[in-house]
Amino acid sequence: MSLLLFEMKKLFLKRNTLVIILLFILIPLIPNLMGEINYYSNNGEPGTLYGISKPYEGDVDPEIAQKANDEIMMVLNRKMSKTGDANIFGDNSREQIDFYFDYSNADHGLNSYQSGDIREKPEKPYSLRGIKNRMETLEKEGKKDSYEYVMRVMQYSMLVESGEPGFHYVKSWRNLFSFLTMGSGFLFTAFLLLLVIAPVFSNERVTGMDSIILSSRNGRVKVVTAKLAASVIFASVFVIVYNLSQLAGYIGVGGAMGWDAPLKSILGYALCPYNITILQFFLIQLVLQLLGSIMLTAAIAFVSSVSRSSLASFFISLLVIFYPYILGVLLRISAEWLQPLIDLSMLKLAVAHDAFAAFKAFNLFGSPVLYINVLIPLVIAMGIIFILLTYRQVRRQQVC
Amino acid sequence: MVLTLQNITKQYKDKLALKGFSLEMTEGIYGLLGPNGAGKTTLMRIIADVLRPTEGSVRVDGELKEGMNERYRDLLGYLPQELGIYKSFTAYNFLMYIASLKGIEKHRAKSKAEELLEITGLKDSKVRLCGSFSGGMKRRLGIAQALLNDPKILILDEPTSGLDPKERVRFRNLISGISQNRIVLLSTHIVSDLDMIAKAVILLREGQLIRADAGKKLLEELDGKVWNVKIPESRFVEYENKYTIGNLTRRDGLLELRILSDARPEEAACPDSPTLEDMYLYFFKEKEQSGQEEAII
Numbered sequence: 001m002s003l004l005l006f007e008m009k010k011l012f013l014k015r016n017t018l019v020i021i022l023l024f025i026l027i028p029l030i031p032n033l034m035g036e037i038n039y040y041s042n043n044g045e046p047g048t049l050y051g052i053s054k055p056y057e058g059d060v061d062p063e064i065a066q067k068a069n070d071e072i073m074m075v076l077n078r079k080m081s082k083t084g085d086a087n088i089f090g091d092n093s094r095e096q097i098d099f100y101f102d103y104s105n106a107d108h109g110l111n112s113y114q115s116g117d118i119r120e121k122p123e124k125p126y127s128l129r130g131i132k133n134r135m136e137t138l139e140k141e142g143k144k145d146s147y148e149y150v151m152r153v154m155q156y157s158m159l160v161e162s163g164e165p166g167f168h169y170v171k172s173w174r175n176l177f178s179f180l181t182m183g184s185g186f187l188f189t190a191f192l193l194l195l196v197i198a199p200v201f202s203n204e205r206v207t208g209m210d211s212i213i214l215s216s217r218n219g220r221v222k223v224v225t226a227k228l229a230a231s232v233i234f235a236s237v238f239v240i241v242y243n244l245s246q247l248a249g250y251i252g253v254g255g256a257m258g259w260d261a262p263l264k265s266i267l268g269y270a271l272c273p274y275n276i277t278i279l280q281f282f283l284i285q286l287v288l289q290l291l292g293s294i295m296l297t298a299a300i301a302f303v304s305s306v307s308r309s310s311l312a313s314f315f316i317s318l319l320v321i322f323y324p325y326i327l328g329v330l331l332r333i334s335a336e337w338l339q340p341l342i343d344l345s346m347l348k349l350a351v352a353h354d355a356f357a358a359f360k361a362f363n364l365f366g367s368p369v370l371y372i373n374v375l376i377p378l379v380i381a382m383g384i385i386f387i388l389l390t391y392r393q394v395r396r397q398q399v400c
Numbered sequence: 401m402v403l404t405l406q407n408i409t410k411q412y413k414d415k416l417a418l419k420g421f422s423l424e425m426t427e428g429i430y431g432l433l434g435p436n437g438a439g440k441t442t443l444m445r446i447i448a449d450v451l452r453p454t455e456g457s458v459r460v461d462g463e464l465k466e467g468m469n470e471r472y473r474d475l476l477g478y479l480p481q482e483l484g485i486y487k488s489f490t491a492y493n494f495l496m497y498i499a500s501l502k503g504i505e506k507h508r509a510k511s512k513a514e515e516l517l518e519i520t521g522l523k524d525s526k527v528r529l530c531g532s533f534s535g536g537m538k539r540r541l542g543i544a545q546a547l548l549n550d551p552k553i554l555i556l557d558e559p560t561s562g563l564d565p566k567e568r569v570r571f572r573n574l575i576s577g578i579s580q581n582r583i584v585l586l587s588t589h590i591v592s593d594l595d596m597i598a599k600a601v602i603l604l605r606e607g608q609l610i611r612a613d614a615g616k617k618l619l620e621e622l623d624g625k626v627w628n629v630k631i632p633e634s635r636f637v638e639y640e641n642k643y644t645i646g647n648l649t650r651r652d653g654l655l656e657l658r659i660l661s662d663a664r665p666e667e668a669a670c671p672d673s674p675t676l677e678d679m680y681l682y683f684f685k686e687k688e689q690s691g692q693e694e695a696i697i
Contacts, residue, residue, distance in 0.1 A: 002496070002500040002506060003497075003500040003501065006493075006496070006497045006500055009493075010486065013488065014488060015488060204484070206484075207484030207485075207486070208480065208482040208483060208484030209484035209485075209486070210450070210484075211445070211448065211450050211478065211480035211482075211484075212478060212480065212483070212484070212498065212501070212545065213501060214449070214450045215448040215449055215450050215473060215476050215478040216473060216476075216498070216501040216502045216503075217470050217473045217474045217501070217502050217503040217549075218470075218500070218501050218502070218503050219473065219501055220470075220473075222503075223501060398450060398451050398452055399445055399450040399451055399480075400412070400451065
């Protein structure tokens with residue numbers, strides 16, 4: 001226990017660590033909050049906006065949706081016509097226009113859910129209509145026993161059972177999730193883990209403490225447990241504090257209204273195959289971020305245990321964490337065989353969006369298994385392997 | 401307790417650091433002497449269980465260290481040549497951290513840390529951050545951490561480097577005082593550190609054990625080979641080429657040389673008692689000379 005406390009002290013109380021933690025919380029928080037404050041000062045008080053939206057919450061009404069779309073078109077036309085000082089909102093208040101934008105988004109979400117849009121391809125459908133068409137095609141081709149057919153049946157039934165996207169006032173949550181559950185939100189956590197965990201073993205080599213540690217009774221096994229536990233505690237504390245600070249910031253400015261609305265009320269999650277509320281999703285994504293961060297911590301710790309310098313440990317870990325971005329975004333590699341590698345990475349688990357924004361399944365021995373059900377055990381297995389490799393590495397480590 | 405090193409060989413990629421080193425050690429202080437690159441640190445690392453030999457074994461009372469695992473490391477106290485210290489830890493916290501690494505129960509660790517801070521003269525700096533310590537203070541803290549678990553095998557790699565003469569005397573007394581029921585292996589470049597305290601001196605050269613015996617016995621070999629001679633400065637080069645010179649002082653316009661030579665260098669030369677420094681020079685110079693001879697042949 002005392003060894004764990006010392007390892008925690010080494011991680012948490014290093015001169016720069018607390019400053020870095022504070023910076024990594026504040027750097028995204030301050031501009032996000034400034035954006036929120038700016039938004040509400042331009043479009044109306046959260047209470048007023050909620051008051052306008054509240055009577056219309058529930059299923060999307062086609063008539064109101066049509067009116068919302070028309071009003072928005074008029075606003076856009078007035079804006080395009082460059083009539084200088086003319087009021088682009090017409091007879092509407094800015095709060096009313098804000099409501100129309102939200103309602104239009106909800107309508108767009110419902111349309112995507114029901115009949116797709118121009119991005120939908122017949123062979124890769126995501127809307128109810130598209131899936132049904134695909135199933136009919138497969139039936140005509142006599143492929144009812146095929147994996148794809150079974151998968152489409154599953155996709156269709158999950159989408160139906162999870163219900164249609166409706167309209168709810170979810171502004172704070174929508175904005176929170178657009179940061180927190182996307183790559184940009186996890187970027188700060190990932191970099192902090194890199195900065196703090198990457199030297200956890202390698203620094204002992206650099207400072208020359210490795211000789212004393214490795215020659216001590218607990219220097220081959222218990223110290224690894226203590227270092228890993230301290231790192232996991234560090235990662236967990238940061239992820240929780242980071243998430244809660246973002247949550248507090250967003251709902252502090254925009255209010256918590258909409259916490260019990262279905263996740264599908266948020267445009268980006270209209271095709272979510274799960275019937276969960278926004279608060280449930282917040283907690284789920286927090287757990288996934290924790291899990292992903294812990295497993296990333298295990299990976300970084302292993303890299304640290306085999307690295308001769310903290311800098312090498314940092315850069316190798318950087319590759320381990322960000323390879324999905326490096327391959328997909330930076331190098332623009334889109335080979336089909338790479339996709340599972342990217343999809344099943346630790347980073348994808350920590351960034352919950354992809355697993356919840358739409359239906360995704362993997363073909364495991366001919367049966368469709370939901371993405372998240374493959375991702376979680378796989379990432380946990382990877383983490384365990386990294387932990388075991390770290391123990392093995394330190395047990396065999398030599399000072400040359 | 402018997403620590404047996406049997407045929408220890410360590411091969412790095414292109415360098416043989418230790419060649420078939422065998423020795424048996426019992427309680428007492430062993431001084432490890434040898435020029436840079438002789439394999440002293442490699443040998444100590446192997447005994448400290450931080451480096452695996454390519455061949456050979458380390459046994460305690462006949463039991464292989466690999467089989468003993470934690471029990472073996474429990475016997476160890478190790479001060480490496482390059483000691484790392486956490487700059488943000490106080491001296492006391494550093495010792496408590498090492499105590500937890502050594503699995504020492506907290507209450508005992510506290511009293512032992514206090515005791516060792518006192519012994520090493522760091523009591524007043526107990527709550528100072530290690531980052532503010534001088535080289536000598538870090539070394540003393542290193543010695544303290546090595547002694548925390550009352551080790552039965554104490555390995556000290558250059559423990560006195562960075563210590564001032566007073567601290568070295570204090571260190572010698574400390575080591576001498578605790579050596580009765582433990583094996584102390586001490587490497588040093590300061591040969592006088594071993595005077596009076598070493599039970600045996602181990603001479604290592606190019607990874608090979610060349611001699612391991614009681615200091616007194618080794619010195620006996622030098623009886624009649626240490627001479628003091630006074631010469632005019634103009635003859636210095638001649639002497640330097642011909643003999644191993646241990647010491648040189650200038651007195652009354654003449655040079656007074658301490659010479660290692662099997663034969664009396666000249667009539668006026670006076671024999672003197674050999675010291676460990678003479679012994680070091682004798683054994684390691686001898687090799688250089690024979691090396692030259694081999695090269696000539």
